[in-house]
Amino acid sequence: MKILPALAFLATPALAEVPVLNVLTYDSFTAEWGPGPAIAKGFEATCACKVNYIAAGDGGAILSRLKMEGAGSEADVALGLDTSLVEAARATGLFAPIAAQPNTLPVPFADTEFQPYDWGWFAFVHLKSLENPPANFKALAASDLKIVIQDPRSSTPGLGLVMWVKAAYGDEAGSVWKDLADNIVTVTPGWDEAYGLFLKGEADMVLSYTTSPAYHLIAENDDTKTAALFDEGHYMQVEVAGKLKAAPNPELADAFLAYLAGTEAQSVIPTTNWMYPAQSAPLPQGFETLIQPAKSLLLSPTEAEALRQKAIEEWQAALAQ
Amino acid sequence: MASGARAVSLAVAGLVAAPLAALALQSGLTLRAADGAALRFTVTQAALSALISCALAVPLARALMRRRFPGRGLLLTALGAPFLLPTVVAVLGIITVYGRSGWFSTAQGQPLPLYGLTGVLLANVFFNLSLATRILCQGWHRIPSEHLRLAASLNLPPWSRFRHVEAPMLRAFLPGALLAVFLICLNSFVIALTLGGGPGATTVELAIYQALRFDFDPGHAAALAMVQAGLASVAVLVAARFALPEPGAGLDLPAPPQRQGRLVDGLVIGAASVFLALPLAAVLIEGLPALASLPAQVWPAAGRSVATALASAALAVLAALPLSLAAARGSRWAELSAMWPMVASGLVLGTGWFLILRPLVRPEEVALPVTMLANALMALPFVTRMLLPEVRRLLLDYDRLARALGLRGLARLRYLTLPRLSRPLGLGAGIAAALSMGDLGTIALFADQTQATLPLVIQRLAGAYRMEAAAGAALVLVTLSFALFALFDLGGRHGAK
Numbered sequence: 001m002k003i004l005p006a007l008a009f010l011a012t013p014a015l016a017e018v019p020v021l022n023v024l025t026y027d028s029f030t031a032e033w034g035p036g037p038a039i040a041k042g043f044e045a046t047c048a049c050k051v052n053y054i055a056a057g058d059g060g061a062i063l064s065r066l067k068m069e070g071a072g073s074e075a076d077v078a079l080g081l082d083t084s085l086v087e088a089a090r091a092t093g094l095f096a097p098i099a100a101q102p103n104t105l106p107v108p109f110a111d112t113e114f115q116p117y118d119w120g121w122f123a124f125v126h127l128k129s130l131e132n133p134p135a136n137f138k139a140l141a142a143s144d145l146k147i148v149i150q151d152p153r154s155s156t157p158g159l160g161l162v163m164w165v166k167a168a169y170g171d172e173a174g175s176v177w178k179d180l181a182d183n184i185v186t187v188t189p190g191w192d193e194a195y196g197l198f199l200k201g202e203a204d205m206v207l208s209y210t211t212s213p214a215y216h217l218i219a220e221n222d223d224t225k226t227a228a229l230f231d232e233g234h235y236m237q238v239e240v241a242g243k244l245k246a247a248p249n250p251e252l253a254d255a256f257l258a259y260l261a262g263t264e265a266q267s268v269i270p271t272t273n274w275m276y277p278a279q280s281a282p283l284p285q286g287f288e289t290l291i292q293p294a295k296s297l298l299l300s301p302t303e304a305e306a307l308r309q310k311a312i313e314e315w316q317a318a319l320a321q
Numbered sequence: 322m323a324s325g326a327r328a329v330s331l332a333v334a335g336l337v338a339a340p341l342a343a344l345a346l347q348s349g350l351t352l353r354a355a356d357g358a359a360l361r362f363t364v365t366q367a368a369l370s371a372l373i374s375c376a377l378a379v380p381l382a383r384a385l386m387r388r389r390f391p392g393r394g395l396l397l398t399a400l401g402a403p404f405l406l407p408t409v410v411a412v413l414g415i416i417t418v419y420g421r422s423g424w425f426s427t428a429q430g431q432p433l434p435l436y437g438l439t440g441v442l443l444a445n446v447f448f449n450l451s452l453a454t455r456i457l458c459q460g461w462h463r464i465p466s467e468h469l470r471l472a473a474s475l476n477l478p479p480w481s482r483f484r485h486v487e488a489p490m491l492r493a494f495l496p497g498a499l500l501a502v503f504l505i506c507l508n509s510f511v512i513a514l515t516l517g518g519g520p521g522a523t524t525v526e527l528a529i530y531q532a533l534r535f536d537f538d539p540g541h542a543a544a545l546a547m548v549q550a551g552l553a554s555v556a557v558l559v560a561a562r563f564a565l566p567e568p569g570a571g572l573d574l575p576a577p578p579q580r581q582g583r584l585v586d587g588l589v590i591g592a593a594s595v596f597l598a599l600p601l602a603a604v605l606i607e608g609l610p611a612l613a614s615l616p617a618q619v620w621p622a623a624g625r626s627v628a629t630a631l632a633s634a635a636l637a638v639l640a641a642l643p644l645s646l647a648a649a650r651g652s653r654w655a656e657l658s659a660m661w662p663m664v665a666s667g668l669v670l671g672t673g674w675f676l677i678l679r680p681l682v683r684p685e686e687v688a689l690p691v692t693m694l695a696n697a698l699m700a701l702p703f704v705t706r707m708l709l710p711e712v713r714r715l716l717l718d719y720d721r722l723a724r725a726l727g728l729r730g731l732a733r734l735r736y737l738t739l740p741r742l743s744r745p746l747g748l749g750a751g752i753a754a755a756l757s758m759g760d761l762g763t764i765a766l767f768a769d770q771t772q773a774t775l776p777l778v779i780q781r782l783a784g785a786y787r788m789e790a791a792a793g794a795a796l797v798l799v800t801l802s803f804a805l806f807a808l809f810d811l812g813g814r815h816g817a818k
Binding site: 027028031032054057058063068072074154181184185187189190191195196199201212215315316 | 347355358409412413416417420421422436510511514515516517518519520521527530531533534535537616617618672675676679680683685777780781782783784785786787788791
């Protein structure tokens with residue numbers, strides 16, 4: 001196997017004397033169109049270090065990877081878990097306490113180990129031409145509208161939707177899902193399949209984020225899409241970063257988290273991750289057209305962890321028939 | 322069993338068993354109540370897909386092998402194309418054609434009921450019809466032309482002709498074709514869930530994904546993988562029980578063309594071509610506009626994918642040949658060990674190896690070699706399936722002659738085995754390369770951002786709203802897979818004469 005040594009050479013950071021900060025994150029964060037490159041460049045200008053992203057598939061994959069590697073992980077920072085995974089991540093005992101950074105989330109969020117770096121409201125995205133968009137889950141269930149959603153067992157937005165219904169309806173969640181069953185065209189394993197189906201016209205609405213229309217408006221100059229405002233409130237996804245206890249470069253990790261909370265990094269977020277920044281950073285033109293939910297729903301990490309299994313089972317029981 | 326085959330057998334068994342053991346050691350084997358429902362749905366959709374694909378493949382292969390028309394060779398190669406599509410791309414292609422807002426619904430004026438078992442079966446048949454047809458074409462190719470001449474000179478009516486000439490061949494080849502499709506559909510995940518319409522369409526593979534990615538319960542994943550292993554083994558044994566050795570031997574003289582049934586054959590070929598070409602056309606139409614402005618990441622990723630695919634194909638063929646030879650000489654152990662990798666998807670193998678290798682090396686350092694090895698293993702069952710009937714035939718026809726002549730070792734390989742097997746070897750290598758091109762399971766765990774393969778880049782694009790760029794990159798992937806497949810397949814068919 002002749003290519004092995006060559007690959008090993010390529011994978012070894014060339015600048016051995018400069019400290020390397022390893023950031024374990026999800027794939028799309030590190031993509032050339034994602035927030036990763038700009039944030040790495042900005043931080044490297046301040047730290048005399050090199051940022052190396054280790055890319056795992058998605059939030060769930062980051063957590064599995066940490067569990068697999070345990071304290072042997074070479075990662076200094078893990079970035080990209082969301083609130084539904086935070087409690088499970090905390091339970092690994094791999095994360096260190098961090099200095100609290102202020103944030104401007106619409107609901108209070110304070111955690112000793114995890115720092116939010118962006119957030120968004122889940123919402124059903126539809127074409128502006130859709131007549132009488134529903135104003136809540138019950139109106140949606142009563143309508144003939146067709147929706148595509150994601151599977152909560154394999155996708156974080158899918159899990160977010162299950163938590164949304166649970167947070168809004170509590171014990172009634174099961175019956176809400178039963179009523180929604182005939183509106184659901186299909187359930188996809190990930191966000192991208194569902195969004196692709198919606199763009200192809202397979203459904204009237206897709207579960208995504210209130211910020212999704214901003215992508216089409218800003219990147220594609222297409223203002224035909226919007227999101228439906230639900231009066232039960234909108235469930236939030238909060239994405240967080242944390243420092244590993246076994247971080248080889250703990251000071252660099254602290255510095256990186258501080259940089260991540262600063263205006264420079266935060267202003268990269270809206271047009272790369274298409275989410276809201278966690279600190280008050282200027283929003284790009286186009287974001288002012290997005291719907292602004294009056295009420296935000298978010299279960300605390302402990303509540304979310306306690307409810308997750310039961311909420312998924314309710315969802316499954318209501319839809320599997 | 323020859324010592325070479327034994328070594329390969331052991332290596333394959335070890336490479337599959339070690340990651341399963343590593344997973345099981347993490348949390349202990351567990352199964353849950355919900356797994357029963359997933360198991361039932363998995364088997365139902367796989368069995369139905371295999372039956373339908375093969376039922377349609379019989380008339381199609383028959384028509385293709387009985388007729389000579391311009392472009393026939395090209396059509397035979399193009400038949401491989403659906404099988405080469407990455408599942409996500411194929412699903413979107415199918416939806417463009419048959420979906421609620423698809424071409425058919427628009428033409429008909431009302432939406433077709435695609436989502437549900439119908440959609441799952443439609444997609445699986447679209448995927449696997451071509452594979453089943455190619456396997457059966459090999460069978461028709463193997464009917465001694467003397468039998469066809471005799472049937473023609475006796476003026477046998479179509480039914481008798483089928484019973485006496487074609488049915489014995491089908492008995493030898495159909496179980497293998499059914500098995501191959503069944504095994505592929507057993508690992509179905511994206512198709513079943515996306516087109517299945519709801520969580521009722523959960524397959525074991527989704528449960529494995531959930532266990533590894535969300536719940537981090539590797540023991541559960543290992544137990545599920547072992548259940549799949551059990552299913553796959555039962556299927557292999559049942560298929561082996563039904564398959565009979567083929568009768569007779571021929572001199573490979575060309576058979577006379579037949580006049581009967583030209584219209585029917587033409588209709589069958591026409592209908593199948595349209596069925597297979599429409600979703601491909603959809604992929605082409607969607608991808609073309611984005612080709613000019615693809616992100617820079619696409620091209621190096623494409624290079625890595627091709628290199629990995631070539632290496633996987635070479636490894637798969639190198640392992641499949643000795644195993645098939647041993648299996649054809651009656652080693653059930655060799656046959657089973659060639660089927661073994663079916664137990665585990667790329668995700669299971671990848672995660673297991675990750676656990677094993679993690680303490681020894683940085684995962685990024687071995688990303689491409691591990692992916693190459695995993696893909697070769699995943700392709701091994703299919704390549705072996707392609708080879709086995711032909712190897713049996715080879716031994717039946719030439720083994721005694723070769724022994725009498727004292728032809729052995731490398732000389733036998735060079736003058737007898739390779740030339741006689743060139744056709745299935747080419748097809749097998751082509752399929753192995755294509756399977757590797759589309760794989761996402763292993764690489765996603767190991768690669769850092771500088772080592773992404775093309776399917777990974779497509780997923781990243783689609784995950785960042787860039788569906789058009791993703792469609793363009795998917796077109797690149799399909800084109801490259803198809804080019805590799807055609808290269809091997811045509812090379813194999815060329816070498817056969």
